Structure formats: C-alpha cells, structure tokens
Amino acid sequence: MLQEAQSVVSQISGADIATAAKYLAAGFVMGIGAIGSAIGEGNVAAHALDGMARQPEMEGALMRTMIVGQAITESTGIYSLLVAIVLLFVV
Amino acid sequence: MFEQLAEMLAHLGGKRIVVLSIGEFSMRFDLVATITTWAVMLVLVLLALYLRRGLRQEIEEKPNRIQATLDLLIDLLRKQLTSNFASERLAQEMFPFISTLFLYVLLCNWVSMIPYVESPTADANVTLGLALLVLVMSHVLAIRMKGGKKYIHGFIEPYPFMLPLNIMGELAKPISHGFRLFGNVFAGSVLIAVVTAKFAPVIVPPALNLFFSLLMGGIQAFVFAMLAVAYINVAVES
Numbered sequence: 001m002l003q004e005a006q007s008v009v010s011q012i013s014g015a016d017i018a019t020a021a022k023y024l025a026a027g028f029v030m031g032i033g034a035i036g037s038a039i040g041e042g043n044v045a046a047h048a049l050d051g052m053a054r055q056p057e058m059e060g061a062l063m064r065t066m067i068v069g070q071a072i073t074e075s076t077g078i079y080s081l082l083v084a085i086v087l088l089f090v091v
Numbered sequence: 092m093f094e095q096l097a098e099m100l101a102h103l104g105g106k107r108i109v110v111l112s113i114g115e116f117s118m119r120f121d122l123v124a125t126i127t128t129w130a131v132m133l134v135l136v137l138l139a140l141y142l143r144r145g146l147r148q149e150i151e152e153k154p155n156r157i158q159a160t161l162d163l164l165i166d167l168l169r170k171q172l173t174s175n176f177a178s179e180r181l182a183q184e185m186f187p188f189i190s191t192l193f194l195y196v197l198l199c200n201w202v203s204m205i206p207y208v209e210s211p212t213a214d215a216n217v218t219l220g221l222a223l224l225v226l227v228m229s230h231v232l233a234i235r236m237k238g239g240k241k242y243i244h245g246f247i248e249p250y251p252f253m254l255p256l257n258i259m260g261e262l263a264k265p266i267s268h269g270f271r272l273f274g275n276v277f278a279g280s281v282l283i284a285v286v287t288a289k290f291a292p293v294i295v296p297p298a299l300n301l302f303f304s305l306l307m308g309g310i311q312a313f314v315f316a317m318l319a320v321a322y323i324n325v326a327v328e329s
Contacts (some may be wrong), residue, residue, distance in 0.1 A: 007180040047320035064171065068321065075267050085277075 022091060026084040033080020039075035127211040131198045175320050177328055193316035200308025202278060212276045222269030225319040229326035236327050252313060268318055274312045279303030
C-alpha cells in the first residue's frame with residue numbers, strides 16, 4: 001500500500017504540480033475576489049433602495065448613481081478576474 | 092477534464108493576427124476584432140444616414156413616425172446620459188460624443204447575439220482604446236476650459252510632492268475604465284462557452300446569452316458612458 005502510494009507520488013512531476021497549483025490559484029482568486037465586490041454591490045443596492053423608499057420622486061437619479069457606484073465597486077472583482085486570466089493563460 | 096476545458100478556453104480567445112509592416116514599423120491587427128468593429132461602425136453610420144432622411148428641421152403640427160420616435164429616443168438618451176454633467180453648456184457640447192460612445196459600445200456588446208460572431212469588446216485592445224479616447228478627450232477639454240496654466244497647476248494640487256501620485260491616478264483611470272468593460276463582457280462569454288460545452292448545450296445557452304448580451308451589455312454600455320461623463324467632469328472641474 002505504502003509502496004504503491006510512493007510510486008504514484010514519484011510519477012508526479014514538478015510541471016504537474018505547477019499546473020494543478022495554477023488552476024487552484026485561479027479558482028481561489030476568483031472565488032475570494034468575488035466576495036468583496038458582492039458585499040459592496042449589495043450595500044450600494046440596499047442603501048439606494050432605502051433612499052428610493054424615502055423619496056420615490058428621486059428614483060431616476062438614484063438608479064443612475066446606483067448603477068455607476070456598483071460598476072466602480074465591481075472593479076476589485078474585475079481585477080481578480082484579470083489575475084485569474086493571467087494565472088491561467090500567461091503564467 | 093481540466094485540459095479539455097483549458098483547450099476550449101484558449102480557443103475562445105483565438106486571434107488571427109495580421110502584421111502590417113511599413114519600412115521599420117510594424118503594426119499588428121486582430122483581424123476578427125477589426126472586421127467586427129468596422130461592421131458595427133458601418134451599421135451605425137448607415138442607420139444614422141437612413142433615419143436622417145425622415146427628419147424635418149422646422150417644427151410641424153404633426154411630425155411623421157420616424158421624427159416622433161427619434162425625438163423620444165434622443166430625449167431619453169439626453170436625459171439619462173448627460174444629466175450628470177457639471178454645466179448645461181458642457182452637456183450640450185458633449186452629448187454627441189457620449190451618445191455615440193454609448194451606442195457604439197452597446198452595439199459591440201449586442202453583436203455577440205449573432206451566431207459565430209464574438210463581440211469586439213471581449214478584446215482588451217478595443218476597450219482600452221476607447222478608454223484612451225475618453226482620457227485624451229477629458230484632458231483636451233480640461234486644457235480648453237481652464238487654460239494651460241491652470242491645467243498644469245491642477246497636477247501639483249494640493250501639494251507639489253503629490254505630482255507623481257496625481258499622474259499615476261490619471262494613468263490608472265483608462266486602465267480601470269477599459270478593463271471594467273473588457274472583464275464583464277469576457278466573463279460573460281467564458282461563462283456561456285463553459286456552460287454550452289460542458290453542462291447544458293440545449294436550452295440554457297440562449298437564456299444565458301440573452302442575460303449577458305442584452306441585459307449586461309446594455310448596463311455595461313451605460314456604465315461605460317457614465318464613467319466617461321464622470322471622468323470628463325472631474326478633469327474639467329478640479
């Protein structure tokens with residue numbers, strides 16, 4: 001049993017480990033990077049909704065500002081996507 | 092499975108590069124993106140020329156159908172896109188630029204709904220080029236509105252040692268502006284490709300395409316135009 005395991009381990013090359021680490025890292029980068037922007041965008045939407053409920057006549061302006069604010073909040077998520085792309089295709 | 096997926100993703104960004112060399116200079120063009128962007132421009136220009144024929148300069152009692160529809164659409168665009176400008180004059184002046192940018196990005200995003208056509212905004216070069224256009228536009232406007240002396244003085248505010256920071260901030264704007272559009276569109280196309288090839292090739296992809304191309308494409312085009320407005324505002328104001 002132990003010898004079998006050892007022979008399997010000896011067949012794994014450094015390049016295999018690097019490839020596996022690449023995919024793992026890309027997945028982690030995307031997953032963890034998405035948390036922040038998701039929470040941030042939810043916050044923006046929640047507060048915009050608060051404002052709309054309080055002043056329904058401001059809905060148009062609030063909607064515009066909300067979408068732009070969410071787009072800016074999203075940039076951290078986009079950066080993590082870029083890092084994931086670089087990890088997958090460039091490194 | 093991972094290798095298959097990686098191969099598929101590599102094909103997704105498959106480029107046909109054409110190298111044009113004039114003497115020592117050589118320029119590299121992505122053939123697919125170039126043709127698609129020029130097709131989009133052609134469609135926009137032809138549509139504009141076609142719609143222009145129905146328009147009348149003078150105000151009529153009963154406008155024709157094209158006139159009424161276009162009045163409505165242009166009013167909507169004007170209200171949504173330029174109401175965030177600092178001054179009314181700037182809004183009047185910049186409306187053609189911003190609305191053209193919006194319509195161009197919108198059509199570039201929507202073009203991926205045609206089978207076998209990839210949207211050109213899924214190519215970072217296209218979006219970064221558009222972002223550079225906005226950067227140059229904002230600085231030219233700033234110089235024109237504030238004058239050269241005040242414009243240069245804006246870089247050493249509030250303190251002279253902030254100069255490198257200000258320059259870095261200006262250079263970071265087009266990068267984040269361009270990559271935001273690219274990231275959104277590219278992520279959508281990756282998701283559609285993965286779902287189509289691996290999980291559900293029948294009913295789900297059209298729905299996903301509808302969501303990512305139509306809805307997200309519209310929102311991202313709007314966001315791109317609004318951020319251009321914000322950058323121009325900041326450059327002209329401060």
